Amino acid sequence: MSHNSFGHLFRVTTWGESHGPSIGCVVDGCPPRLALSEADIQPFLDRRRPGQSVFTTQRREPDEVRICSGVFEGVTTGTPISLIIENTDQRSKDYGEIANTYRPGHADVVYDIKYGVRDYRGGGRSSARETAMRVAAGAIARRVLGGGVVIRAALVQIGEHAIDRSRWDWDEVNRNPFFAPDAAIVPVWEQYLSAIRKAGSSVGATIEVVVEGAPAGLGAPIYGKLDADIAAALMSINAVKGVEIGDGFAVAGYTGPQNADAMRMHGNRIVFESNHAGGILGGISTGQPIVARFAVKPTSSMLTPVPSVNRQGEEVDVVTKGRHDPCVGIRAAPVGEAMMACVLADHLLRHRAQNGA
Amino acid sequence: MSHNSFGHLFRVTTWGESHGPSIGCVVDGCPPRLALSEADIQPFLDRRRPGQSVFTTQRREPDEVRICSGVFEGVTTGTPISLIIENTDQRSKDYGEIANTYRPGHADVVYDIKYGVRDYRGGGRSSARETAMRVAAGAIARRVLGGGVVIRAALVQIGEHAIDRSRWDWDEVNRNPFFAPDAAIVPVWEQYLSAIRKAGSSVGATIEVVVEGAPAGLGAPIYGKLDADIAAALMSINAVKGVEIGDGFAVAGYTGPQNADAMRMHGNRIVFESNHAGGILGGISTGQPIVARFAVKPTSSMLTPVPSVNRQGEEVDVVTKGRHDPCVGIRAAPVGEAMMACVLADHLLRHRAQNGA
Amino acid sequence: MSHNSFGHLFRVTTWGESHGPSIGCVVDGCPPRLALSEADIQPFLDRRRPGQSVFTTQRREPDEVRICSGVFEGVTTGTPISLIIENTDQRSKDYGEIANTYRPGHADVVYDIKYGVRDYRGGGRSSARETAMRVAAGAIARRVLGGGVVIRAALVQIGEHAIDRSRWDWDEVNRNPFFAPDAAIVPVWEQYLSAIRKAGSSVGATIEVVVEGAPAGLGAPIYGKLDADIAAALMSINAVKGVEIGDGFAVAGYTGPQNADAMRMHGNRIVFESNHAGGILGGISTGQPIVARFAVKPTSSMLTPVPSVNRQGEEVDVVTKGRHDPCVGIRAAPVGEAMMACVLADHLLRHRAQNGA
């Protein structure tokens, strides 16, 4: 069962609420003898950390991770790795006024329906704060995969403004606050998001994750397909409403010849002349780059009032003050990378189990 | 682990190759005392069965299902339900010429890379024939859900031709060979697909699955989210490259107010004024219709030659004769329904476990 | 979840009732490229088959196994292996008179309490007939383990008569109908069991399973311990009430020095000077022989009348006619071997996953 765990052999269990004392995760199944310290994890958390530009929530927390088990004298021991981050800037008073109302688009109404109890402090368990632990686990997953597997994410659309793919430059991604791979879109998004933010509104985004260097043969048909696991992993990120592999929904409009990735030989190695498949056939990696995209809806918490109801069954207009990202999709980029890393690490171990090293 | 099983409490394990003696599945966890016989399953298999129009494969098999265990005197006993379908029209000779070559877009190259052995008879395990067992399991899942939960799928796009949603009519879906909900698109698709077929080509499609009557509160955050499980279930269907919930990828272009589904009271019941969320918030069902879409790529097996390689590492042009659907997306509609039914049945049982009945 | 499945990476799912049309299992996760045919499985089924002496049930069935998937051209393909045995001698009329009563010591009363429905034909799902599929799966597990791992079981006690361990001879085990490793006990057991049978009674037994050649390092602490998995596997066999590893319950009476298995070096290899631990320390195999024992209660179905009740809540005396083993423990020996083989195969794959090959 998997209420709060994902993966099978590289298995991650997360816990914690946005305004509890701490959040954490347990990574079980990590192979032994891998060098690991907090310094391997912290940089990834720093990329996701809020408060780094005006375009993300102003909640300011160091998000400093501690390894509490599973590492001895600088290497993993094969036992579960426990990671903990203290919540240092909860300010739960900010949320007092929404304790009693349901924010449209937010999970609080359904948690209340499902559990009959609700941790109203900033979203509780459903808060995007939980994704910090995904990023931390992802850093360990990268260790399992090794340096030859490069996993990177970029934003390709914010609201009505999409990038020009012909200008794609991975180096650009780390130079701007949007993880944009297109330098020319940066001022456009800055202006657009500033206006969104000033209007008390929010906006959606699309993120693309690309993996280079993943070995061929990962993925376990029929119900452990690599693309099915990627779909679940990305869809499980807060606010995601769609997932694509390779050319995604565009394939519905293709004919067979348009879709076929022809194969040729380069020496004794099979190469593909295109990658409509996004690196996955029949649920198994081909050795080409693995390409996935996911769409994130606009932040539900915003200053614009929305008709809603409260726990007493009264109709109200909800305005969410607090400190919220105008485009929650931006910080989803490192989360998408982390989920991809975890899925691949899991499948690498699964492949080893059934097929040897 | 889940190589060939899906679901947790309503757990389905399938087995069999397209050209072996039989295919089957084991459904474990089905509640006891539900009326069940082959007559409850067969109609769903008949909807998926090939050979019913010129637009699907001409392979002709009765696909007659037998219940081998788990049912006694007409009711389920709580023990595993074993279902078997004999393969009666294998004609494996048709596939002799492709035993040695890899069909672009098809899984055979990656099975060979992964396993070092390949059942080349019609796709072996990776054949869409496996989906017959999904449909059979889905019929049992419907029993678990009860008559109040209505799960229906329709094609909304074939190649470049999409339906007009304003003409949506569920009754129309069963009157045409395309599961089209729009009577006016039927002649368009007939003409279009006939041309595709005559050209030895194939084409993609998009299917929409809609669930009405599902209770609110299904779904288990964080890693058992209903939408994440739907995404995995639909992505695991052969040839699927994208999955959306509700408005899907369109949300990337929305602002917060455009995306918000306002809530109002109807008597003492919460109602939503729109359904951009597709019936799921925070991974939990809201009680609104659950809406999902998935994109199916064009059939990889076609008469149009594609550059490829063979097992000896020689470059060849592949032409796939056999008997193949020009648009494999058509028969994916009942499969999509079945996967949705299985996911919901699983979550209904999971909800009962944690929250009582 | 694991209602009807066991193992994680070498995963076995069984189905079927004693008097349904057939029984079967699906083995998922078996590595590819292993030579496998029915001829590798049948000999193990033949050892367990009833009707081979007067000391086992007179039900006569060939128990002929068919492989329905997962094997192509004589080797495993990495896809699920489906095995089926037809039930050819059900004679369900024999059981008509017990359809309405509960046999003391038998599962039928609790199945009725749990499920509110009962397949009364010969025990239905709870019948020891299900163990045929364990034996079949065990034969595949042996393939995974390879020829260097030798797994053998022997009866060490029937009723009040225990073997003399100083006469232990593995070759003797296959020469008598009791799997006895002590030739001198055979006539004693023959006379004893004949008397039990004539009296319409039944009797218990203890079985010992010994594994030689298993590699050190198998087992995954803390909750995937090899001994914990063996305990569950053996306890899941019908009628088992106790499981021991190594010296088992005797250790409660030991002092530390009595229990310690001293270690010495033989060349550059660690050797143990005794094996009180039964080859497992901290849940991980040491490389010594793995030794487990399990106790099987007397067959509950017997001619001796026992006070009981029926479904109408009336008090009755139950006499079970049918065809039953006077000592069901005898046929449990090959089942114990098979469960041990499955557990070890699962842990071998788990070890490979986390630690490489």
Next chain:
Amino acid sequence: MSHNSFGHLFRVTTWGESHGPSIGCVVDGCPPRLALSEADIQPFLDRRRPGQSVFTTQRREPDEVRICSGVFEGVTTGTPISLIIENTDQRSKDYGEIANTYRPGHADVVYDIKYGVRDYRGGGRSSARETAMRVAAGAIARRVLGGGVVIRAALVQIGEHAIDRSRWDWDEVNRNPFFAPDAAIVPVWEQYLSAIRKAGSSVGATIEVVVEGAPAGLGAPIYGKLDADIAAALMSINAVKGVEIGDGFAVAGYTGPQNADAMRMHGNRIVFESNHAGGILGGISTGQPIVARFAVKPTSSMLTPVPSVNRQGEEVDVVTKGRHDPCVGIRAAPVGEAMMACVLADHLLRHRAQNGA
């Protein structure tokens, strides 16, 4: 997979080493709206805590548990419950001299074989310290089961001295440092254990766990049998070498009539006239008391020297100083209760899932 987790619907994952900064667990699947605070857990930890008599290790730690998530305003929320205990008295210097040697009977040699790395500080992950988290999780499991289910353990044997069952008195269990249900055995054990301790030796023990008030119908055949899960749970406790249900190994010597638990009607309720079965038939609870026993070997760490080897492959004599229980079986009693509680809570939720509340 289950390296460090157990249970399916009531799922416990533990982490931590004996001499790391802290140990902890995550309990996932706990139903919502149960009253819970640290005060519900601490008393059970206090019963297991070392340093309470001269017969347990002199390590002195408060073992104060903190709830870090999953509880809000005094009730469970349905989200994962994270529990943490700081390690305050590690004194890892005590273990310096054994860092390089393998203690016979202890897991350190196999951890080194398996993982190629070893946390030598006091047993690391294999230390019985981990069982504190089992006890903590067990306290939550009791909440799930409710007050009507009473789970108690008692020691029935230490070394060569067994209790007199005719004097069994549950009240006595909490009045002596041995969890002995027989007042007359207490002075015997005191004298015996004092001698063992002074001799630098250690000794084994047998613990019996009895559950009263558990509902009939718990347990999921065939591979989720209640007794199989109990066997695994108890065998997974450190140093356990045998597990019995009901009359256990004695059944091997019984005839059918001796073993049969006759059934009679009391009003409209079925009652059993004996309980050889230990409350479980066919893997399902009967409603009678559930009775299990497990044997714990003598503490491996002791002052008596034992021939062993070190990491350099040299033969050495090992003497373990540190602070160790002369009879680790004593403190296993509350651990046995806790494991039983967790197994039952898991099966209660599983039963609800398949059968309704």
